[in-house]
Amino acid sequence: xxxxxxxxxxxxxxxxxxxxxxxxxxxxxxxxxxxxxxxxxxxxxxxxxxxxxxxxxxxxxxxxxxxxxxxxxxxxxxxxxxxxxxxxxxxxxxxxxxxxxxxxxxxxxxxxxxxxxxxxxxxxxxxxxxxxxxxxxxxxxxxxxxxxxxxxxxxxxxxxxx
Amino acid sequence: xxxxxxxxxxxxxxxxxxxxxxxxxxxxxxxxxxxxxxxxxxxxxxxxxxxxxxxxxxxxxxxxxxxxxxxxxxxxxxxxxxxxxxxxxxxxxxxxxxxxxxxxxxxxxxxxxxxxxxxxxxxxxxxxxxxxxxxxxxxxxxxxxxxxxxxxxxxxxxxxxxxxxxxxxxxxxxxxxxxxxxxxxxxxxxxxxxxxxxxxxxxxxxxxxxxxxxxxxxxxxxxxxxxxxxxxxxxxxxxxxxxxxxxxxxxxxxxxxxxxxxxxxxxxxxxxxxxxxxxxxxxxxxxxx
Numbered sequence: 001x002x003x004x005x006x007x008x009x010x011x012x013x014x015x016x017x018x019x020x021x022x023x024x025x026x027x028x029x030x031x032x033x034x035x036x037x038x039x040x041x042x043x044x045x046x047x048x049x050x051x052x053x054x055x056x057x058x059x060x061x062x063x064x065x066x067x068x069x070x071x072x073x074x075x076x077x078x079x080x081x082x083x084x085x086x087x088x089x090x091x092x093x094x095x096x097x098x099x100x101x102x103x104x105x106x107x108x109x110x111x112x113x114x115x116x117x118x119x120x121x122x123x124x125x126x127x128x129x130x131x132x133x134x135x136x137x138x139x140x141x142x143x144x145x146x147x148x149x150x151x152x153x154x155x156x157x158x159x160x161x162x
Numbered sequence: 163x164x165x166x167x168x169x170x171x172x173x174x175x176x177x178x179x180x181x182x183x184x185x186x187x188x189x190x191x192x193x194x195x196x197x198x199x200x201x202x203x204x205x206x207x208x209x210x211x212x213x214x215x216x217x218x219x220x221x222x223x224x225x226x227x228x229x230x231x232x233x234x235x236x237x238x239x240x241x242x243x244x245x246x247x248x249x250x251x252x253x254x255x256x257x258x259x260x261x262x263x264x265x266x267x268x269x270x271x272x273x274x275x276x277x278x279x280x281x282x283x284x285x286x287x288x289x290x291x292x293x294x295x296x297x298x299x300x301x302x303x304x305x306x307x308x309x310x311x312x313x314x315x316x317x318x319x320x321x322x323x324x325x326x327x328x329x330x331x332x333x334x335x336x337x338x339x340x341x342x343x344x345x346x347x348x349x350x351x352x353x354x355x356x357x358x359x360x361x362x363x364x365x366x367x368x369x370x371x372x373x374x375x376x377x378x379x380x381x382x383x384x385x386x387x388x389x390x391x392x393x394x395x396x397x398x399x400x401x402x403x404x405x406x407x408x409x410x411x412x413x414x415x416x417x418x419x420x421x422x423x424x425x426x427x428x429x430x431x432x433x434x435x436x437x438x439x440x441x442x443x444x445x446x447x448x449x450x451x
Contacts, residue, residue: 003169022170022212025203044163045200046268047350058241058270064199065271068170069216112266134265134350 007071011036012080020067027051027062030077038078038107049135052108053077059115078107081114090114090152097148101139109135113149122153165202169211174218176301176328182213183326185303189213191328193237196264196272197280221275221330224248234332236275240264243274253294255341255357259286264350275329281319281381284351284423288314289377290343292385293357296334302327315382338362339369340447342440345378346432352378353423356436360393360444367448369393369401376433380417388412389437398448401441409434 003022008015011034020029030036030053039062042050046061053062054076055069081088087095090113100106109132116123116131123131128149137145171189173179183189189211192198201207215221221237224246232252234243243249244261263269263277263286277287278298292311300307300323309322311332316322323329339360345352355377361370372393375383388408396404413434418426 002167005170021167023165023167023202025164028164044203046196046265049265049267052267055270059267060270061267064196064203066170066195066199069195069214115266130262131266134267 005068005071007068009070009072010074012076022066022068024067025063026053026060026065026067026070026075029067030062030075036077036079038082040104040107042104043136047134047136048105049108049112050105052111052135054111054115057115057118059112076111076114078110081110089155090117090148093148093152093155094145097144097151099140099145099148100137105135105137105139109137109145113152116149117152123149124153125150128153163203163205165199166205166208168202168209170214171211172214172217176218176221176330179213179215179218179328180301180303180326182211183328184211185326187325190325191215191279194239194268194271194273194276196268197276197282215328226252226336227333230336231333232336234274236278236329236331237273238275239271239273240269240277244269252336253341255343256287256290256294259290259343263287268350274332278314278332279321279323279329281315281317281321282351283315283318283381283419284353284378286343286345286352286355286377289352289355289375289383290341290357290359291332291334292375292377292383293343293359293373294334294337294341295359295373296332298329299331299333300324300327301330312383312385318381340444342443342447344436344440346436348423354378354429354432354436356433356440357383358437358440358444360448362398362448367399368397369395374437376416376437378423379429379433380419384416386412386416386437388415398445401445402438405438405441409437 004019006019008017040050042048044063046064051063052059112135171182173182190209192212192214221235223235225233240260240263244257249257296311297308339362341359343357345355358374360372363370372390374386374389377383389412392404392408413430420426
């Protein structure tokens with residue numbers, strides 16, 4: 001028996017009201033019904049981080065979250081942190097430092113880094129590694145990603161100092 | 163992967179949740195879903211109804227009560243426990259453990275109660291909670307019962323909790339000595355973990371009693387009785403040689419599953435290494451107290 005529930009939530013600042021079967025996963029709602037394809041499904045078991053979105057600002061695995069659980073809450077996807085023109089400063093840093101190759105894991109990394117820098121504007125290397133431990137990249141070897149995030153942390157420090 | 167369809171209910175009280183889950187075994191309690199949804203997606207578990215307990219007030223409370231017990235609401239996320247001032251002040255090792263469970267996304271929504279109730283042997287929290295002699299409070303249709311952390315696991319992925327009993331609170335005495343925890347892991351789940359809790363005498367230089375648990379090797383955390391016995395009543399300065407003298411015997415008594423995390427001898431060896439490192443940390447902590 002399919003149990004359909006009405007939910008209302010904010011998706012990248014836009015109010016959404018939609019009926020969803022209780023067993024619908026958030027990633028399928030976002031990608032297939034709402035058409036935002038930036039969020040990627042990869043491991044499908046909360047290990048790789050490719051499907052990371054923010055729920056009330058906290059990173060979650062959209063592949064293993066029920067859509068009904070975002071009722072009355074705020075969901076942010078990669079589309080929500082990308083400016084209408086060009087790239088965000090986090091995205092630019094990834095490009096500048098070569099923090100991506102195939103790019104499949106990148107939306108998840110950008111979302112995780114967005115949450116990291118909000119919680120900890122000037123993370124140490126150890127804090128960056130600890131926070132991003134659950135985002136997997138099979139291309140870069142992580143060094144370039146670490147360099148990208150480190151540059152953002154340093155940039156903020158110098159902005160604060162100025 | 164998509165789970166099979168189920169109905170979804172959101173009770174607002176514990177009694178309502180217990181009623182909603184029912185006796186027939188077709189309903190399950192649900193909170194973070196980090197373990198349950200995975201199993202439902204893989205279809206190794208089936209349920210007709212999920213009973214969401216996130217709307218029940220008070221289940222995510224953390225407090226030091228008048229009886230000097232620390233109470234953890236079962237629905238506390240790993241992140242909440244990691245950042246809680248009471249836990250940081252009184253059991254920093256538990257804060258640190260929770261800050262390192264799985265990954266940041268799991269810690270955002272996964273709960274301590276869910277972790278315990280799933281009964282996965284390769285888990286972090288239960289080993290420490292067993293070392294702390296925690297009590298788990300279960301509320302079911304016929305009332306409340308309390309189960310010690312040591313007795314909670316029946317076998318792998320199976321606990322003594324009845325399907326219509328809700329784990330509500332985990333409580334343990336405020337530690338009176340150093341609590342230490344270490345693990346070794348290849349992926350996200352521990353291959354071996356060791357927790358040790360000392361109760362110190364008034365001088366802070368003598369161990370009144372010690373509890374040592376080794377987890378992830380069998381279905382449940384196992385005590386290292388020989389280590390506990392040898393630590394009882396000795397001074398902190400004597401700890402290292404005392405442990406080393408009985409360590410091979412103690413490790414030999416562990417029941418160890420051989421699995422993809424490694425062979426039995428390898429994992430026994432790791433348990434010994436982790437225990438000695440915990441001991442060094444506890445000695446230093448006792449010395450600086």
